[in-house]
Amino acid sequence: MSGGHMGYIVAAYAFAAITVGGLILRAVLDHRAQQRALADFEARGVQRRSRRKAAQP
Amino acid sequence: MAENNSILTALANPTRFLALSARVLPWMAGLSAVLLAVGLWLVFFQVPDDYQQGATVRIMYIHVPAAWLSLFLYAMMTGSAIGTLVWRHPLADVAQKAAAPIGAAFTLLCLVTGSIWGKPMWGTWWVWDARLTSELVLLLIYLGIIGLWRAIEEPSAAARAVAIMTLVGFVNIPIVKFSVDWWNTLHQPASVFRLGGSTIDASMLWPLLVMAAGFTLLAVSLHLSGMRTEILRRRVRALSLLEAQQRERAPVAAVVAPGVAR
Numbered sequence: 573m574s575g576g577h578m579g580y581i582v583a584a585y586a587f588a589a590i591t592v593g594g595l596i597l598r599a600v601l602d603h604r605a606q607q608r609a610l611a612d613f614e615a616r617g618v619q620r621r622s623r624r625k626a627a628q629p
Numbered sequence: 630m631a632e633n634n635s636i637l638t639a640l641a642n643p644t645r646f647l648a649l650s651a652r653v654l655p656w657m658a659g660l661s662a663v664l665l666a667v668g669l670w671l672v673f674f675q676v677p678d679d680y681q682q683g684a685t686v687r688i689m690y691i692h693v694p695a696a697w698l699s700l701f702l703y704a705m706m707t708g709s710a711i712g713t714l715v716w717r718h719p720l721a722d723v724a725q726k727a728a729a730p731i732g733a734a735f736t737l738l739c740l741v742t743g744s745i746w747g748k749p750m751w752g753t754w755w756v757w758d759a760r761l762t763s764e765l766v767l768l769l770i771y772l773g774i775i776g777l778w779r780a781i782e783e784p785s786a787a788a789r790a791v792a793i794m795t796l797v798g799f800v801n802i803p804i805v806k807f808s809v810d811w812w813n814t815l816h817q818p819a820s821v822f823r824l825g826g827s828t829i830d831a832s833m834l835w836p837l838l839v840m841a842a843g844f845t846l847l848a849v850s851l852h853l854s855g856m857r858t859e860i861l862r863r864r865v866r867a868l869s870l871l872e873a874q875q876r877e878r879a880p881v882a883a884v885v886a887p888g889v890a891r
Contacts, residue, residue: 577685577749584688584742588695591738592847595731599854606861613868618875620864 641720643860650853658850664843671836679833688746690837693821694844695739699767700802702732702848706774707799710792720856722788723863725795726778727855731848733771740764751815759808760816767805770798784863 613619672690679686706728712721743761744754755761774791781787809818820828827834 576683580685580745580749581687584691584745587741587745588691588738591734595734595851598730599851599858603854603858603861606858606865609865610861610868613865613872616872618868618872620867620871 641718643720643723646720647857647860650857654850654853654857657846657853661843661846661850664839664846668836668840668843671839676833676836682750685746685749686833688742689833690840691844692739692742692746693837694841695735695742696764697841698844698848699732699736699739699764700805701845702728702735702852703767703771703795703799703802705852706732706795707802710795713788713792714796717785719785719863722784723856723859724852725788725791726784727852727859729771729774729778729791731851731855733768733775735844735848736764736768736771740768756815758814758816759812760805760814763801763805763808766801767798770794770801774798784866 668690672687676687676690678684706725709721709724709728712718713725740761743764747756748754774794777791777794778787781790808814809816821834821837829837
């Protein structure tokens, strides 16, 4: 690989890494936040209708 | 046909979708990581320099998949928009909403890597030619769609407004694709998917296809993950509304109770 324009190649791949990393991080953090919020509701005894029906004998 | 419909109906149940996607997602994400690792090894250790562009041809291996995905994700959003408007299916709304930020990110990646590639090859970061401008318009449409999702609080009302905007914005997709054929642009014409076959040498084409497959699986994995999160977000919203209703009813019951006792 010739090194004439190495800076441009590094910049392009660095931006791609930041974009992909950001997408993955956002997906993981957002999913965890929603899971936590759901668990909080369950802990307070607030349940969806389908859950309540399933819990009834 | 009836069997296909029943499979679709079964998949369209959010709880079943969550269970199935939980099983598929790790495999898909893992395969994407393997393909991208192999692709990067090919790009940096196997692919020869281009006889005109030198080493900068390596930018193609992220720029072209990002460009394909910017169009692919919009096409997927358009399919979901039809699902929202025709069948009013909540999972179609969820698919639309989850795809928009991923599509915007890949469109931005396409524009930025294209600009970085353009400087050494064309001598400029940007020109207002038809391909570049229509791709920028695509980014603005994605951002408008994300903004519209945030502007309307009720999810199904937001989904219908976004679906109409998505269908209108689809006009731009063939313009992006065929701009290099319809107008005289600085951007080169299609060189992979074209009548008469690819004009790229096999030593460069195969690594490009491996990278494209890796990026596509990554985008689909992110989309599935985003859909799963959006389903949970809607459940959280429903529970917070339910809790608010319960709080409103509680003092009324306390006031009514003594009267009932009499």
